[in-house]
Every structure is written in structure tokens, then in C-alpha cells.
Amino acid sequence: MLDLIYYSRDGLTKNVCVTDTNYERLAMLGLANIVTYEEKKVVIEGDEYSINAATLNYSSRKLFINLLEDTRHSELVKLFEEMDIKPTVKEIREQFDYVKLLTHLCKEFKDENNIYFSYE
Numbered sequence: 001m002l003d004l005i006y007y008s009r010d011g012l013t014k015n016v017c018v019t020d021t022n023y024e025r026l027a028m029l030g031l032a033n034i035v036t037y038e039e040k041k042v043v044i045e046g047d048e049y050s051i052n053a054a055t056l057n058y059s060s061r062k063l064f065i066n067l068l069e070d071t072r073h074s075e076l077v078k079l080f081e082e083m084d085i086k087p088t089v090k091e092i093r094e095q096f097d098y099v100k101l102l103t104h105l106c107k108e109f110k111d112e113n114n115i116y117f118s119y120e
Contacts, residue, residue: 053118
């Protein structure tokens with residue numbers, strides 16, 4: 001399991017655990033390449049840390065959200081098209097888990113209280 005981390009204005013973090021497979025799928029999308037990641041200083045629970053993160057501003061949020069929403073739409077289309085070939089319950093669950101992850105990530109990118117995004 002790997003973590004995607006959102007850092008908020010008030011010094012809190014939100015960790016989203018993703019499977020290796022979903023992490024790889026996100027990497028293939030270009031999640032790491034659509035914005036610039038820079039070293040940032042953050043204070044969490046009174047301690048200062050140095051992180052490699054993307055600043056979440058209007059333009060970077062828009063890039064992330066558009067990428068994730070387009071991917072989510074494509075995954076849903078693919079899922080419904082494959083229903084005709086009778087996929088297994090496991091295959092359907094894996095596809096819906098990925099769509100669920102994309103939906104959750106979109107929600108976090110839309111949250112304007114989140115100011116940085118990082119992945120480890």
C-alpha cells in the first residue's frame with residue numbers, strides 16, 4: 001500500500017492509501033507529471049517537515065480534477081461495455097474500487113482547505 005497525502009491549511013494531513021496496482025494506474029495517467037512538485041516546508045502538530053509536493057491552486061486543481069474526472073468517465077464506460085462479456089465479481093469489484101478511488105481523489109482536490117498534494 002502506498003499513500004497519497006493532502007496537506008491542509010490548518011496543519012492536518014489526509015492520507016489516502018492505494019494499492020500498488022491503483023498507484024501504478026495513477027502513475028500511468030501522469031498524475032506525477034501534470035504539475036510541478038517542489039520542496040515545501042509544512043508544520044504538522046507543531047513539528048516542521050520538508051515534503052515534495054504540488055501546491056494546490058486554481059490551475060493545478062483544475063488539471064488534477066479534469067484528469068481524474070475524464071479517467072473516471074472512461075473507466076465507467078469501459079465497465080458498462082464489459083458487462084456484456086460477463087466479468088467476474090472480482091473484476092467488477094476491482095474496477096469499481098478504482099472508480100471509487102478516482103471519485104475520492106476528486107473530492108479531496110476540490111476541497112479548498114487542502115493546499116498541498118504529495119505521494120509517497
